Amino acid sequence: MSSTSVRAEFPLEEGTPPAPESPRWRGLGTPLVFLAPAIFFLVIWMVYPTLRTMLRSLYSDDGDRFVWLENYERLFRDDRLLTAIKNNAFWVLLIPAAVTAVGLIFAVLVERVRWSVAFKIAVFMPLAVSLFAVGVIWRIMYQQDPERGAINAAISGAKGFVQETGVLSTAKPSSDALEGTPKGGLTLKDAIRPGAVATLGLTAVSAGEIPEDAKEAVQPEPLQGGISGVVWRDFKPGGGTPGEVEAEEVGLPGVTVELRDAAGKKIDSTTSEDDGTFRFEDVGDGEYRVAIGASTFAQPFRGVNWLGDKLITPAIMFAYIWVTAGFAMVIIGAGLAAIPRDVLEAARTDGGSEWQVFRRVTVPLLGPVLTVVFVTQIIGVLKIFDLVVAIAPGSSQDDAATLAFVMWQRAFSGQNLFGLGAAISTFLLVLFIPFLVFQIKRFRTETA
Amino acid sequence: MKRHRLHLLALLLMLVLAVAAAGCGGDDDEGDEAGADTAATAAEETTEEAVSGSINVLAVWTGAEGEAFQAVLDGFTEKNPDVKVSYKSAKDPGQVLATSVEGGNPPDIAALPSPGLMKDFASRGALKEIDFVKDAITENYAGSWLDLGTVEGKLYGLFFKGANKSTVWYNVAVFEDAGVEPPEDWDAFLEAADTLKASGVAAYSLGGADGWTLTDLFENIYLRTAGPEKYDQLADHEIPWTDPSVKEALTEMGKVLGDTENIAGGTSGALQTDFPTSVTQVYSTPPKAAQVLEGDFVGGVIAAETKAKPETGFNVYAFPEIGDSGQVVVGGGDVMVMFKDNPAARALIKYLATPEAGQIWAEKGGFSSPNKNVDESVYPDEITKKTAIDLAQAEVFRFDLSDLQPAAFGGDAMFTILQDFLKSPKDVDGAAQKLEKAAAAAFKS
């Protein structure tokens, strides 16, 4: 494959003029005409405000006093800002590469199917919906409660196949008579002998958890040679007396009660009736323990805490990729489309496999376009704040904060700290311009 | 070359324009101040002369509330047909005003959600004094409302809409099932919480994601445990946040926040729950919590987003007394301020101070007027009437403390610190120290 000849034919960055036969350089006149409108706009709407903001950062928040670099001091002493800088670093290191890669993969894959329009629309849709709405959607998707948040609902559904939720997931013992924790199962503290009655009172059972067929609880009769008992909701309006079966208190059917020997080994088990009673008939003489197994209290999936401190930044990052992949895909797609077919044909006839063609020809030819996407993304993530505002709940904002977010907070959300806000903006610019220049230069030397 | 010179000239012109614009921007601020002085010394208008002009009003009210406020404004334009009032709503008026004030073109009148914000703008010279309604306020409002609208001796704000924040809204069916009655004092309150837990429903619904719900809870407790004098001192930062009275209030608050099993969603759930969800989850099927501790605007959320009916589905009781605190109310309100002084704007401010203005909205519901001369009978239902009357006739009334602070503290740092406190409710000293540090920084700048 003559990759070098390809590269020579397609100068990637330089628009070098051809042989001196047709002189290009007609003085500054021509380029100036081409550039004048752009310069007009950029100077007035971008350069002037930037300069003015830089100046503003040297004044106090209310604009009255000239305070030199005091705002910058505040900036560096602000904890939240330091977290923000750290977060921004993560964003810059991870996201532009991820978005560019995802966009490239999508753009390449989608060219091969005929229904590409449908796929493109699906991936493009997040961009069409406003960024604020995106934030709201994902905030809801990430909710911890599996009944609210789609992601946890999906996980819960998957888990549900594997593990059943217990009949009573929130119950606790109503008195000291029962010991243990719901996680490990509850055991009656005192051992009992045949002919005794075991009362297992549970509380914190909500009215909604009580099965439909539950009847009023009754203190059962002692069973000759066996053990009888009752599992019931030890609560009536106003509280009632714990440990005693009272009127208005309801038995709990369907609870698995275990009979264990004195050492704790399970001998038998049974399920409670509608009124909560259960019986073990004809047990031999000896001491026994009655328990409710842990499976009865198996907790439903509580949900992964996506919006908490630890996971909030990855959560926002994922949402960001979801939005921006469409952007990368479209731009790279345009770049793909501009590759002349015959170049690829030539490369293939030279005997390259698809992968080689992709790696050695397509990707380098896409160089300029990939650069645009990559660099734009670097800048995009430096400016990110809409998603942080919309997705991160107030409690996680500190951990999710980015520089642009802190700037917006300080200057625009009613705090009116304009001097500080201006300082943050200036800091952002000053800090990252050299970085940007370096990146662009690196791309140029790589692809040259 | 000729083209050369023309281009250079164009560039030069642009630069000159840019510099001139920069210069003009700076002058605006000075111009406003000069205007303020002359307007303030103008004689007060005593007669209801017909005024004319066109004014812009900015406030937060949309939807049903927006319509109600528009009705109030219509009442004004009826009396002053030559005035055109154009109302714009914004979810965060503070944000919009920040840019428009700094940029030199604010609306004529705006409704600010907190006096702290009013103080910020006043200290930057953006507000115009409204001395001309001082008599009307004295006549129609309890004393503290006049003080609240005053900054350094000058009157800038008129309170139009009030909010009673010492209310607790509960799910009637859950209370009945648990056999609990609305508690009147703090011990009964905590006991009721235990009973509710035993009945299987979490007692508290906390909107921890919206930090202001936590500050409201703190303020209600603090006013009752420390008393109104200390409350005022704390609001002015005359006593530090590490004062024992603060720690005492935080400890009481910890009894609620620390009862993880009794909070809907547990601590981590509460931290993610925003305020509207904290209300709707009390009335969902099945309900996730028994009560939500927030102000009278909860009623509006219930009406819009749940199917609960008044008195059969939901009801309200006053925040319980602690010790011998008596019936005290922590409240909030929207304060009307004037950014531009002109006859039409003055007329609107005067109108808003009258009981008639308040009555128009009160009739429609969802509105508590701090104006004590608004006739009780106009409130459309018992629940609204109760919360409104509690507010207007409270023996002791104090404005929401976080709203009185500089925005950097009361609108931001205080929220985050209390959210951290929710995460670790045993760390009372730590929370107090963080609060003091943030408050000191905010009051200094």
Place this chain on the structure above:
Amino acid sequence: MATAAAEIRRAEPVVIEKGIGPKITRVLSRAPVHLILVLIGLFWLIPTTGLFITSLLTPSDAAQGGWWNFFVKPSTWTLENYRDMFDNEGIVDALIVTAQVTLGATILPILVASLAAYALAWIEFPGRDWLFLIVVGLLLVPIQMALIPIFSLYNTFNLFDSIPGLILFHTAFALPFAIFLLRNFFAGIPKDLMEAARIDGASEFLLFFKVILPLGLPAIASLAIFQVLFVWNDLLIGLVLAQNNQPIAPHLASQLRQFGSNLDVLAPASFFSAVVPLIIFAAFQRYFVQGLLAGSVK
């Protein structure tokens, strides 16, 4: 010049899909690619589907959570959220304003940027590289930073609350990215083509209009769609720089209640706003893929 241009026109615009596709199928079987794309596509649609369903629920149903239950109980849907949104007066005016601003703010930056990009790509002049770097660096300027100075500038020049004012602001902020993209795109145009055209004696302007612009169409089309998207959905700029002539996003935002969850306003509004950009995207996306260069140079 004429011959080169004629040659280009003669070469049929071949859609790349047809070119690469059949070749690939000989090497790979189609199924895995299809499957992957279908799965990815479906996954990608989940959140927006959620939003759409939420827009069809009553506020109390939406507050309950669990919009996926809709698939189980489809009978609870309602159009009241959309009805309320359309009932609101001023929405038509807002749409007209937005259409005007979007049109202006899409055409103007493309014109200005293509001119500048061409100069930066193909015309030699001193300081060219530095200028390009500065322009790209301007991408860093956050919109918030420019809002306040421009706000007061507009007040001085009476551009506040005006459609030209909005158009000019959007244009300026679109330029850094537009110039960046187009310049890199133009730079990739084969030198031979440029040479051939110049040999034929074309002036810079002719070259620009007859050669560069048509060849740059995919990039210009992409630029256009993103600019339409951005301007159409823009909230911040419209909020600050407009008062009575608000574009659609600030107008809808003014419906947000202070205390409610606002999903019943936000969800239908988001979809409604998304319709126009989506239609434009679907209609124009074929321009993204037309390779006018295909098989032409010889």
